[in-house]
Amino acid sequence: MTTVSNGVNVQALLEARDALKGAPEAAQFVWKATSKWQNGVHSTITVKEFYGLGEERAHRKESVFDADHPEVFAAEDNGITPIEYLLVGLASCLTAGVASVAQNRGIQLRSVEAKLEGTHDIRGILGADSDVRNGFNDIKVTFNIDADASREDIEALVAQSQKRSAVFDALTNPTNVTVEVA
């Protein structure tokens, strides 16, 4: 029995894993977002509802995000750029994984910080060079973790988090995206 307290209910997650092994249809989630153009390249995006465990559900509260381009792109900088939201997702997914795995392995965490950098050659999106891709060239994540564990154990935590990360998978492997006009 672990006595560490990282605030993750690992017992519930292990029970969910067992339960969903026999109920694959309950494991089908649908994450949702709606967006509304404001002006220029500024838009607001709302997230509240999702579907899972066989029914429509909702977050405790609605979250609204602003996205825009910085002034150096001749825009108003009313929010971070769309591509930066991918870094927000990656940082939080890997961090949640570190906390969950640490809890499961009985490792007490004191602090987990990460620094992310995504390099991006903007000639792609501007159409200045058709050999340059539109997205990131690459992304580097550097963790600083203070925990009751050896460096080796900390590196193993991070490796396991990566192995089970939804966002790490979504960025390192292709996903089919369909875009339609209603």
Added chain:
Amino acid sequence: MTTVSNGVNVQALLEARDALKGAPEAAQFVWKATSKWQNGVHSTITVKEFYGLGEERAHRKESVFDADHPEVFAAEDNGITPIEYLLVGLASCLTAGVASVAQNRGIQLRSVEAKLEGTHDIRGILGADSDVRNGFNDIKVTFNIDADASREDIEALVAQSQKRSAVFDALTNPTNVTVEVA
């Protein structure tokens, strides 16, 4: 000369495209984020600084985001889930593209709304079935656009936005992600 007003400074973007054709080093951007674990799977992510056009820059203001898991995952739902941030980025990137292309083509937009759905079999992240991937199964984006244009022209706007979207590329094609412990 276009007389429409979607709020996008297309002239500046076309000039940037021409300028960067001859100055590829200035086109190298680095988007940055830092994250801090709070408790459980709750973390906060901060975005402010970035690098581009040859120097360190910053957004007008710092943005801080909360990420967590919903109560159905035995968590506190202090923010949206990490994978939902990918939908936020995708919605805003495609919307910014629609506005930019419309401006360039002289199409006046009245409203641009999108609905996104990402299906996700959570048996992957729970480790319940090793044949199930961790990320989205697929993502569907549905645009509702009111504009001074035919349906055919609106569909062409959306297609061109997709073709030049940083986030669409990042989700549909693999990116190299390196994760390290400092």
